[in-house]
Amino acid sequence: MVVTKKTKTAAKKKCNKCAVEYRIDTGFYKIAQTDANFPDGYVNVCRTCMKEEWEDEYSGFENFVDFLRVANLPYKKDLYNNSKDKPNYIRSLRNKAYMNLRHKDSDPMVEEKGEIQVRTNNLKELSAEQMEECALFWGKGYDEEEYIYMMSEYEKYTRNYVIDSPVMEALVSKIIQTDLKIRRANESGQDASKDIKTYQELLNSAHLKPSQEKAAAENDANTFGTFIKNIEDNEPIAAPLPQFQDVDGLTKFVRAFFTAPMAKSIGVDNPFPDEYKEAMEELSISMEEAEGES
Numbered sequence: 001m002v003v004t005k006k007t008k009t010a011a012k013k014k015c016n017k018c019a020v021e022y023r024i025d026t027g028f029y030k031i032a033q034t035d036a037n038f039p040d041g042y043v044n045v046c047r048t049c050m051k052e053e054w055e056d057e058y059s060g061f062e063n064f065v066d067f068l069r070v071a072n073l074p075y076k077k078d079l080y081n082n083s084k085d086k087p088n089y090i091r092s093l094r095n096k097a098y099m100n101l102r103h104k105d106s107d108p109m110v111e112e113k114g115e116i117q118v119r120t121n122n123l124k125e126l127s128a129e130q131m132e133e134c135a136l137f138w139g140k141g142y143d144e145e146e147y148i149y150m151m152s153e154y155e156k157y158t159r160n161y162v163i164d165s166p167v168m169e170a171l172v173s174k175i176i177q178t179d180l181k182i183r184r185a186n187e188s189g190q191d192a193s194k195d196i197k198t199y200q201e202l203l204n205s206a207h208l209k210p211s212q213e214k215a216a217a218e219n220d221a222n223t224f225g226t227f228i229k230n231i232e233d234n235e236p237i238a239a240p241l242p243q244f245q246d247v248d249g250l251t252k253f254v255r256a257f258f259t260a261p262m263a264k265s266i267g268v269d270n271p272f273p274d275e276y277k278e279a280m281e282e283l284s285i286s287m288e289e290a291e292g293e294s
């Protein structure tokens with residue numbers, strides 16, 4: 001008897017996903033009801049792989065609900081929200097209050113699905129605050145879907161064109177609004193030719209620069225001053241090479257003919273004796289030279 005039990009608990013199987021072998025009872029999640037698809041009573045993907053699927057930023061919750069469906073476990077909103085994590089939630093389902101519940105007893109999952117859609121970046125609805133912002137920017141008289149359309153269009157324009165002034169912003173928003181008007185007219189079978197004309201005129205006056213020119217346009221705005229500032233800020237100028245140092249000999253001139261005599265006149269030690277001596281020798285005549293020449 002003992003032996004049978006031991007072999008049973010130590011039974012192992014390979015995960016269908018990562019192919020790692022785990023003990024069935026500790027490595028896999030148990031399903032709530034006997035199911036011919038899962039003869040050993042456990043799902044075929046290991047806990048580690050499951051956890052990974054559930055932690056997916058976008059589809060994590062849906063993956064988790066899929067698991068609950070397969071394992072025939074209920075989704076209970078309050079318990080789920082109060083659980084530290086998803087494995088914790090599954091453990092909590094063993095409590096008396098939940099142990100007899102099956103997937104059909106789940107709470108509605110609509111709210112969570114709504115959340116997922118926002119998180120997956122498919123902007124489907126706007127908050128009250130966003131609606132207000134949109135009404136301020138685009139004006140009233142549009143519905144939620146239209147605001148979303150206009151916002152995504154505006155984003156496309158900012159990505160592809162240089163929109164760098166309030167005038168450009170206004171023009172682009174008018175272009176998009178006119179575009180929406182044309183769409184509305186087309187959908188309801190009305191004549192849109194007047195709006196199309198306005199649309200073209202707006203496009204002309206906006207004189208949109210494609211993004212390839214964007215970088216160039218930005219560079220044009222850099223003045224010589226900003227160029228110098230850039231050098232000063234980012235590339236401090238190194239000391240000149242010896243051959244470019246004091247090409248006119250001004251430093252030497254000042255030291256020999258100004259600083260050194262000045263120091264002497266006020267009774268201070270000559271700070272540049274060598275330079276002074278050199279300059280003086282060059283310009284004065286020795287007794288020998290004077291005698292030899294005369």
Ligand SMILES: [Zn+2]
Binds near residue numbers: 016018045046049
């Ligand atoms: Zn696995």
